[in-house]
Amino acid sequence: MGFKRIVAAAVALALLVAGLSVFLIFTQVATVASARAWLDHTRAVIDSNQQLLASVQELEDSERGFVITHDPAYLKGYHRASASLPTQEAELRRLVADNPAEARQVADLIDAIQRRQSTVDRIVAAGQAGDFELARDVMVGSRAHVEMEDIRALADKVTTSENTLLNSRTIAARQIQNLELVLGLAVSLVALTGLTLGMILLADNNRRLVRAIASAETAEAARDALSALTTALFNASPDYLIVLNIEDGDRYVVADLNPAFAKTLNVRPERVRGRAVERLLPPRVAAGLIAHYRDVRAGGEPITTRSEIPGLPGGPRVWESIMAPVRNADGVVDRLIGAVRDITDRVRAEERLRDSQRMEAIGQLTGGVAHDFNNLLQVIRGNLELLASMVEGDPRGQTRLKNALYGADRAAQLTRQLLAFARRQPLAPKVVNLSRLVSDMADLLRRTLGEAIEVETVVAGGLWNTIADPAQVESAILNLALNARDAMPNGGRLTVEITNAALDETYARTARDVTPGQYVMIAVTDTGEGMTDEVRARVFEPFFTTKSDGKGTGLGLSMVYGFVKQSNGHIQIYSEVAHGTTVKIYLPRSRQAEQRTLLLLDQPPAPETGQTILVVEDEDAVREAAVGMLDELGYRSLQAPDAEAALKLVEAGERIDLVFTDVVMPGAIRTRDFAHRVQAMRPGVPILFTSGYTDNAIIHQGRLDDGVHLISKPYAKADLARRIAQLIAEPSAAP
Numbered sequence: 221m222g223f224k225r226i227v228a229a230a231v232a233l234a235l236l237v238a239g240l241s242v243f244l245i246f247t248q249v250a251t252v253a254s255a256r257a258w259l260d261h262t263r264a265v266i267d268s269n270q271q272l273l274a275s276v277q278e279l280e281d282s283e284r285g286f287v288i289t290h291d292p293a294y295l296k297g298y299h300r301a302s303a304s305l306p307t308q309e310a311e312l313r314r315l316v317a318d319n320p321a322e323a324r325q326v327a328d329l330i331d332a333i334q335r336r337q338s339t340v341d342r343i344v345a346a347g348q349a350g351d352f353e354l355a356r357d358v359m360v361g362s363r364a365h366v367e368m369e370d371i372r373a374l375a376d377k378v379t380t381s382e383n384t385l386l387n388s389r390t391i392a393a394r395q396i397q398n399l400e401l402v403l404g405l406a407v408s409l410v411a412l413t414g415l416t417l418g419m420i421l422l423a424d425n426n427r428r429l430v431r432a433i434a435s436a437e438t439a440e441a442a443r444d445a446l447s448a449l450t451t452a453l454f455n456a457s458p459d460y461l462i463v464l465n466i467e468d469g470d471r472y473v474v475a476d477l478n479p480a481f482a483k484t485l486n487v488r489p490e491r492v493r494g495r496a497v498e499r500l501l502p503p504r505v506a507a508g509l510i511a512h513y514r515d516v517r518a519g520g521e522p523i524t525t526r527s528e529i530p531g532l533p534g535g536p537r538v539w540e541s542i543m544a545p546v547r548n549a550d551g552v553v554d555r556l557i558g559a560v561r562d563i564t565d566r567v568r569a570e571e572r573l574r575d576s577q578r579m580e581a582i583g584q585l586t587g588g589v590a591h592d593f594n595n596l597l598q599v600i601r602g603n604l605e606l607l608a609s610m611v612e613g614d615p616r617g618q619t620r621l622k623n624a625l626y627g628a629d630r631a632a633q634l635t636r637q638l639l640a641f642a643r644r645q646p647l648a649p650k651v652v653n654l655s656r657l658v659s660d661m662a663d664l665l666r667r668t669l670g671e672a673i674e675v676e677t678v679v680a681g682g683l684w685n686t687i688a689d690p691a692q693v694e695s696a697i698l699n700l701a702l703n704a705r706d707a708m709p710n711g712g713r714l715t716v717e718i719t720n721a722a723l724d725e726t727y728a729r730t731a732r733d734v735t736p737g738q739y740v741m742i743a744v745t746d747t748g749e750g751m752t753d754e755v756r757a758r759v760f761e762p763f764f765t766t767k768s769d770g771k772g773t774g775l776g777l778s779m780v781y782g783f784v785k786q787s788n789g790h791i792q793i794y795s796e797v798a799h800g801t802t803v804k805i806y807l808p809r810s811r812q813a814e815q816r817t818l819l820l821l822d823q824p825p826a827p828e829t830g831q832t833i834l835v836v837e838d839e840d841a842v843r844e845a846a847v848g849m850l851d852e853l854g855y856r857s858l859q860a861p862d863a864e865a866a867l868k869l870v871e872a873g874e875r876i877d878l879v880f881t882d883v884v885m886p887g888a889i890r891t892r893d894f895a896h897r898v899q900a901m902r903p904g905v906p907i908l909f910t911s912g913y914t915d916n917a918i919i920h921q922g923r924l925d926d927g928v929h930l931i932s933k934p935y936a937k938a939d940l941a942r943r944i945a946q947l948i949a950e951p952s953a954a955p
């Protein structure tokens with residue numbers, strides 16, 4: 221039962237009890253009053269009756285005394301009684317006037333009294349007249365006696381009837397009182413029952429109330445705990461969280477945003493709370509967001525989106541956000557909650573990975589093709605050079621041969637470039653300090669770029685040593701300079717800077733395949749036309765060029781890229797359209813002392829007579845071409861088709877000044893073992909390898925093994941002459 225109903229019942233009960241009590245009190249008072257009135261009345265009637273009787277007696281006594289003594293003094297009583305009797309009779313009559321039966325009795329009584337009075341009057345009159353005889357006769361007559369008896373009887377009757385009346389009234393009053401007592405008891409019982417019931421209900425209600433309070437407290441504690449958890453989550457989440465209230469049907473008001481979000485947006489939460497989205501953001505952005513919010517509400521389900529957000533304090537970011545509708549107790553969506561995760565780093569890393577995988581794939585393909593191509597070119601070139609002696613004195617033949625050689629050289633150059641991109645060009649890295657190289661290049665660059673372009677070289681003091689192939693560094697700088705020239709058709713300035721640089725972890729994370737550490741940086745900057753982001757994204761791809769046919773090959777930057785990567789370096793391009801471009805090459809620092817670089821541009825000395833070269837090559841055509849070349853250069857040759865045969869020759873004790881061997885050969889003996897055995901038997905005899913392909917047999921992570929020398933196929937006769945001459949003259953120092 222509800223508390224209100226209990227209260228209502230209690231009030232009703234109280235009213236009932238109060239009403240009954242008032243009623244009882246009134247009736248009680250009335251009953252008592254009427255009982256007392258009746259009692260007074262009876263007493264008055266009896267008194268009045270008695271007085272009347274007393275007056276009649278006095279009348280009688282006075283008459284008797286007078287008649288007997290003849291003394292008129294006795295008549296005093298007679299006169300007094302005669303005077304008071306009418307009043308007394310009237311009084312008694314009045315008292316019983318309301319009761320007809322009694323009134324009749326009283327009337328009879330008064331009649332009797334008056335009869336007696338007239339008799340007495342007659343006796344007294346006789347006595348006063350002196351006729352005491354008559355007076356005595358009348359007085360003792362039977363009538364007189366009867367009259368008096370009548371009066372007494374009638375007076376008794378009145379008294380008796382009055383008493384009877386009183387009795388019956390008393391009984392009636394007592395009955396009423398009994399009834400009232402019963403009623404009072406009943407009321408008390410009802411009140412008591414009501415009270416007991418009320419108390420029981422109250423106790424029950426109280427118990428229920430206690431229980432309700434306890435459960436409310438438990439619920440509140442649970443709510444508090446939950447709310448503390450939510451708050452902690454909200455405040456500590458690295459994801460950006462926002463709560464939007466939906467107001468007036470379609471207005472989206474920021475209810476709250478967490479500290480992470482506020483920090484990213486560089487706003488104070490209290491400044492955005494309570495403000496509608498369209499008041500916080502530019503109209504276009506707000507319209508887009510509101511359309512999205514409507515979709516979320518309409519769908520009633522969370523929606524995930526990914527978008528690039530411009531205009532943030534720290535530059536554009538990629539956000540993955542989930543927006544979810546929140547329903548109120550009536551099931552109506554009245555709030556939206558959004559969780560945003562910044563996935564920029566992940567997306568960028570994926571992009572970098574994709575890029576590097578693409579470059580890797582292109583590299584594999586390019587490297588494979590170039591390798592096969594090189595072997596073919598070696599055969600072509602070798603044979604063409606052999607033909608030279610045969611067409612001596614034949615100008616037309618010589619021209620053809622020259623053209624053919626030119627073509628072969630171009631093809632060789634192309635394959636070399638492709639190998640360079642594929643990070644498979646044979647490199648001869650050494651510890652060098654590039655400061656001299658860069659300053660020495662200034663002249664060459666000025667000559668190459670022409671008058672319209674101002675060339676400046678800046679070399680930082682205390683430049684660290686680096687480990688790289690200096691010839692390739694030179695070629696890379698030249699390539700970049702040529703690109704700069706093409707980008708500045710109307711002139712401009714080219715700056716080549718070289719300086720120490722450190723790439724830290726933070727940088728390494730933003731760039732592709734970078735190992736943090738110390739580097740020597742070469743920056744080539746021009747004031748040219750620059751490039752768009754689309755162009756910049758593809759410049760390292762082989763054959764990617766924006767230049768017209770015949771002007772660009774699209775291999776320049778590919779080569780530089782391949783070389784830098786193969787040297788464990790890093791390359792980065794900064795460019796702005798219409799402003800210029802900077803290409804930065806980072807080459808790893810070396811803590812070792814610089815090795816002296818030999819200048820190879822001088823003509824090689826002619827071989828001494830009898831100097832013998834052991835040529836090891838499995839392919840007959842290639843071997844014969846090589847032997848032919850050596851022959852022309854003035855060397856004696858020994859030939860072997862494989863390592864086994866070659867070792868036999870070495871063992872046989874023939875004169876051998878240098879071993880010239882192919883890297884990849886069939887047979888049981890591996891190239892490295894072969895080299896070791898030769899070195900063991902003939903210490904100091906240099907070994908020059910040749911290969912169309914830089915194989916793991918001699919090249920490890922892009923570097924040649926110590927004491928191993930390599931000349932790449934296809935090689936020109938002059939190159940071969942230089943390398944052989946140098947190795948024989950100075951076996952350990954030559955590159």
Ligand code: ADP
Pocket residue numbers: 703704707746748749750751755759764765766767771772773774775776777778800801
């Ligand atoms: P190529 O020079 O044969 O076109 P590269 O690989 O050297 O090939 O360069 C590829 C492309 O990169 C060029 O065609 C040009 O669009 C762009 N590029 C390279 N260097 C620059 C530069 N310094 N300024 C503007 N664009 C450049």
Ligand code: MG
Pocket residue numbers: 699702703772774775776777
């Ligand atoms: Mg170029």
